Every structure is written in structure tokens, then in C-alpha cells.
Amino acid sequence: MNMDVTLRQAQLAEQNQALDRLLNQTELRWWQQARERLDQSPDANTAAMLSSQCRRHLQERSVPGVEGWNSIELARALLLAQVVGLQPQQARLALLEQLFQWGDDQEKIALLKVLDNLDSDGRCLDLALRAGRTSNPRVFAALALDTPYPSRHYPERAFHQLLLKALGMGLDTARVIGLAQRQGTTLNQLALDLIDEQLAAGRPVSPSLPRLIAFSLLSPAQRQRLAGLYQQQRLPAEWREHLAGS
Template identity: 70%
Template sequence: MNMDVTVPPTDALDMRRECLAERRQALSRQLDQTELQWWCEAQEQLARSPDADTAARLSSQCKRHLRERGMPDSGWSTLELARALLLAHVLEHHGPGAQLPLLHQLFRWGDDHEKIALLKALDWLDSHGRCLELALQAGRTSNSQVFAALALDTPYPSRHYPERAFHQLVLKALGMGLDAARLNGLAQRHSGTLNQLALDLLEEQLAAERTVSAGLPRVIAFSLLGPAQRQRLEDLNRQHRLPPEWRARLAGTPSN
């Protein structure tokens, strides 16, 4: 298989190793004896042959050897976590120049379930934002579950996305009907620009007589509304076109 990537070979991943060690322990505690035996053998195979083919083969075998069930208080399933930890394991066996190309390769090879595991683990695998290009590419998906793995319950976008890319991610999450409350770091990214984008979306949905996205008010910093923006919302309120949550938030913030 051709590893035709354009990622700079000198960029190294800085993995959150303590976090990964904790997740390995948590997964082992959830596995029964038969599952744990296969899991240990899989890691031994990967240590002997730490290449993309072995990682991909073992990842595809997870569903056959592990029962899928939720991990306590984590938002992960056993299968997702096992796939993510196999990925981390193979990356740990490669030098800095090989890690990013390998990660890109495994993302391209992966099915949707494997992509979800990788994207959910991205903050553990890359604390310095070296995988920004991969994340932006992944964010173009039309699969809401794959997109949710990138956008929700993870600090990666808020930590590493430039402003415009983060705004696009927020708007796409709203367009897909995802829960804006699960967008990590949203409050720290509030701005006048994001306010305007959210208001434009509100206008668009009202004009098309579509249901207003439930999470849209969370995207707006009502205290940062400009005079024209606030006036438009007050006009919509007087026309009884503003949803109830918007009215309550608008009334709770003073005019600038």
C-alpha cells in the first residue's frame, strides 16, 4: 500500500502517555478472561510487528474478540477504546518522523468505526496540534457519527483550530443537529464574529421556516452583541418569532 502523504516528516507527536496508561488499565478492568487473553496477545503481536498492516488487522479483529459495551463515565465503548489504544501502541513504536504519516495512513484505511476511535483519541495522541491537517480533512465528512467524534466531548478543536475553522466546525455541528453543549471550549471561543455567524444562521432558518437549531443560543455570547445585532433580536422578539430560550437570554443581558 502506498503511503502517499504530504505531511512534513520532522513533525513528532507528543502523546499524553499518562492518560493512555490510565485508559489501558481501565480497559483491562472491563475485559473478561477470554477477552483479556486476546487483548494481551494482540499487543504482543503489535510489539513484534509494529506496522500499519498489523495495526489495521488487529483493529478489524476487535469486534470478533471483544464484546462492545460502554466504559463507565467515559463516553467510550470497549471496542472504540481498544482500537484507539492499538493505534497509540503502534505509534509509540515509531520514531518522530514516521508517526504522522502512519497516523494519516491508518485514518485513510479505517472504516467509519475506526475513524471514530482515532478522532475521539486525537487529543491523547497529539497534544501539540500536529494533526490539524488530518482533523480538518476528517471534518469534511457527511457522516454525523464520524463528525461527532471530532467535534464533541473533546478539547482538540478548541485547543488547535484557527478561528475560522472552529467557527465552521460549530456551524456544521449545529447543522447536523448535534448537541452544542458538548462542544468543548465553546465559551472560550465566543466572539463578535461567531455571534454574527450564529445570527446569520438564525435568520436563514427563520426565513426558510425551518426549526431553529436548539443549540444555537449556546453559540452566542449575548453580552458581546453589538447594537445592530441586539436590535435585530429585539425586533424578532416583538414579532413573536424569537424562540423562548432566546428571549430569556436576551432579557438577561444588558445592552452595550
């Protein structure tokens, strides 16, 4: 089985340039030295050590031109990309697995946010699926939100589970990339089942749950069920636009 891990070099180069532009002279000096050291010793120990030093040597702030990243996360992600790129193809997956296991939550977040650029072919799918079992909402959000990795590589059942867990954690499913392309009758039924579970437990319906539903694919019985819940004021007001004509 081919387990090569292929990097998206153009995207990584843009992120490198954005970080270089942000850093002040002192930070940039350390950053260049760190990159040189990793070139000389491209192994898991060196990468982990330098990742742990990022918070001491870099100020945390947002990175212009790289939405959703702060400087420390991005530096850690770029160190990962550098050390992975210096490995033989057959060694890359094992290295990423090792660094993920060693990392604290912040380092796991950096790896998951950059995973689509580190693994364009989906060879790290098992790692991503294991990462998705976390109970930490911030780690899970790094995997589920604002990244195309799940939509590119997850099988249907795993993608549906990711969506349902995102709802359970109160995350905004509008930030799940590729959701519209994964809608269908199966996801419709899962969403309706979740509505029933939430109402039966006396909990409010998740605000972003309508995004999971392909309303045009609902059966007449399903539409009638939702319309009845809305008329009973058991669904939020924003459901009205989705149920017009029911």
C-alpha cells in the first residue's frame, strides 16, 4: 500500500512568507536559527524541542493574510512541514504520528490545522480519525472547522459523525468546509433523529443544525414533522424560512 505523504508546497510557501513579514528582528533571528537547526537535525526530537520553544521566542498575535492562525500556531505548523519535507516519503507518516502523540493540546491544534497542507493525498486519515475522538473542543475544532481535510478524505459515515460531534460541542457547522456537498437523505435522517433526541432531553435544538439538512430532499412525512414542531414553537424562529410552504 502506498503511504507517501505529499505536501502542498505552494500554500506552505505563502504561509512561510506571511510569518516572515510579521516577525520583528529579534523573532526573525531566532526563527531563522530554528529553521537552520532543523535542517541540520531533521528528526522528531529536534522538531518537538523547537516547537516547545516557539512560545518563549515569539509573541502571539494574528497573522495578516493567513486567516484563523496566530503566530505561534503557524510557526509550529511550519516546523512540522519542514521536518516532514526533509524525510524520505516512506518515513513521513510515522513521523507525523509520533509528533502528534508527543504534542500537547496546542501542538496538536497546530498539526491538525495544517494537516491538509501536510497531507494532500489523505494518507493521514487514520491519524485524523483518532484525533477526532478528543473531548477537547479546541482540538476538535482544529480538525473539523475551516479546513478541507475532512471533506476531501473522510468516508461518508465518518464525515457525518464529525458533523454530529461538532453540533454536540456547540461548534458552528457553517465553518465545516464541504458540508453542502455531503448533504443527502442519510444526513437528513441523522439530523432529524438528533432533533428528536435534543427535544426529548429538554435541550434546545442546536442553532446550526439546519445547515446539515438538504430541505429539498426531505420526504413529505419529514417535512410535516418539522412543520409541526415549528408550529408548536419547539424549533427556533430561523427555521421558518426553511419550512416555508410546508
